[in-house]
Amino acid sequence: MNDFIQQGLPQILFVIFCVLAVVSSIAVVTLKNPVSAAFSLILVLLSVAGIFAMQEAYFVAAVQILVYAGAIMVLFIFVIMLLSIEQVDLDMPENKVFWGVPIGLGFVFFLGMGFVLIKGSSAGTKGPFTTQAIEAAGGNVRVISEVMFSDYILPFLTMGMLLSICIVGAVLLAKRRVD
Amino acid sequence: MNHVGDPFIFPALITGAALFAVGLAGITLRRSLIAILMCIELMLTGVNLTLVTFARANADLNGQIMVFFIVTVAAAEGAIGLGLLIALYRNMKEVGTAHLNQMKE
Numbered sequence: 020m021n022d023f024i025q026q027g028l029p030q031i032l033f034v035i036f037c038v039l040a041v042v043s044s045i046a047v048v049t050l051k052n053p054v055s056a057a058f059s060l061i062l063v064l065l066s067v068a069g070i071f072a073m074q075e076a077y078f079v080a081a082v083q084i085l086v087y088a089g090a091i092m093v094l095f096i097f098v099i100m101l102l103s104i105e106q107v108d109l110d111m112p113e114n115k116v117f118w119g120v121p122i123g124l125g126f127v128f129f130l131g132m133g134f135v136l137i138k139g140s141s142a143g144t145k146g147p148f149t150t151q152a153i154e155a156a157g158g159n160v161r162v163i164s165e166v167m168f169s170d171y172i173l174p175f176l177t178m179g180m181l182l183s184i185c186i187v188g189a190v191l192l193a194k195r196r197v198d
Numbered sequence: 199m200n201h202v203g204d205p206f207i208f209p210a211l212i213t214g215a216a217l218f219a220v221g222l223a224g225i226t227l228r229r230s231l232i233a234i235l236m237c238i239e240l241m242l243t244g245v246n247l248t249l250v251t252f253a254r255a256n257a258d259l260n261g262q263i264m265v266f267f268i269v270t271v272a273a274a275e276g277a278i279g280l281g282l283l284i285a286l287y288r289n290m291k292e293v294g295t296a297h298l299n300q301m302k303e
Contacts, residue, residue, distance in 0.1 A: 033206055037213040044217050044240055048224035053232050060236050063217070067243050070210055074254045079265050083246075086269050091239065091276045098280045099232060102287050110230045110294075118227065125223030132215035136208070146258030167263055178270045185274035189281035195301075196289065 033073055040066040051110060053099045057092060064088040075150060077159045210251040217244030230293045231286060235279045242272050 039062065046059040064087045071080035112118060148162060156162050167175055221240035228234055246265045253261025282301075283293060290297050 030205060033209065037209050040213055041216045041220070044220045047236055047240055048220055048227060048233075053230070056233060056236055060239060063240065064243060067217075067247055070213070070247060071250055074206060074210065074250055076250045076254070076262050076265075079246075079250055079262050082266060082269055086273060087239075087243075091273055094276055094280055095232070095236065098283060102284070102293065104230070104232060104293055110228055110233065112227070121223040121226035124226055125219040128222055129215055129219035132218065133212065136211050136215065144256075146256055146260075148259045149257045152257075163259060163262060163266075166259055167266070171263055171267075174267060178267060181274055182270065185277050189277045192278065192281035193284040193288075195285045 029073060033070065036066040036069040036073070039063075040070070053104050054096065057095050057099060060095075061088050061092050064092065075153070075159060078163050204255065207251055207255050210247060214244045214247035214251065217241070217247065219244075229295055231279070231283045231295055231298070232293055234295070235276065235283070238279075239272060239276065242268060 043059040043062040043066070047056045047063065050056045050059060064083060068080045068083040068088065071077075071083055153159055153162050156165075218241050221237045221244060224237035224240065225234055228237065246268055249261040249265050249268075253259060286298060286301060287293055289301065
């Protein structure tokens, strides 16, 4: 039983998260009601956060839930309810023949990426941050913060500037009137 | 590949590729701006998943930091896109992309 909790349960949970992510991503694309699509997208983001946590990326998992599933999706649902978009006419092509192009495009991309993942090669040099090294250095969040505030300090500050510009841009765009 | 041995790597990569492909199909399939924005978020999530998985496979943290920045850019992109959507709806009373070109002055 203990062996099952250590070995078997994480794998079962991992498969559940993967299947849930893919199935609800298809629901995002196919559901016509925007609110249902948004909630399916929240389900995708939460399952991906679960996958992140199982790969020991705890900080990224927390950011995924707080920022993505929390803030961004609340913004989406807020806009859907503000504009009361029930269902959009001509949202999807009426003729089922035109469904072939997007599905084929997605399928080709998926096959291409799968081919690269199976046949591709990588440099093969492993970095210093193994599980044991991260554990010894004080955990995932501490190690990430040390790297981010030393090597990545300039991109980090640039992100602050980007967010400030984006607030101004969003307000200007939303107030815009075309005569 | 150097991810032999860890059972979580390959399914996660396939899931990331599937999320990206479904998002791409959604962008070409849907016509409403809000659905297209959600599909863009879907594609970004697939990329994030791939980055985190490779970061774990290579014992390298740079991928996780990249994901943090991508989430920030996605927040900015979502805010701008929804601002565009509100501007479009106020002027055209619709959310399709057909009349989006009339928004330029």
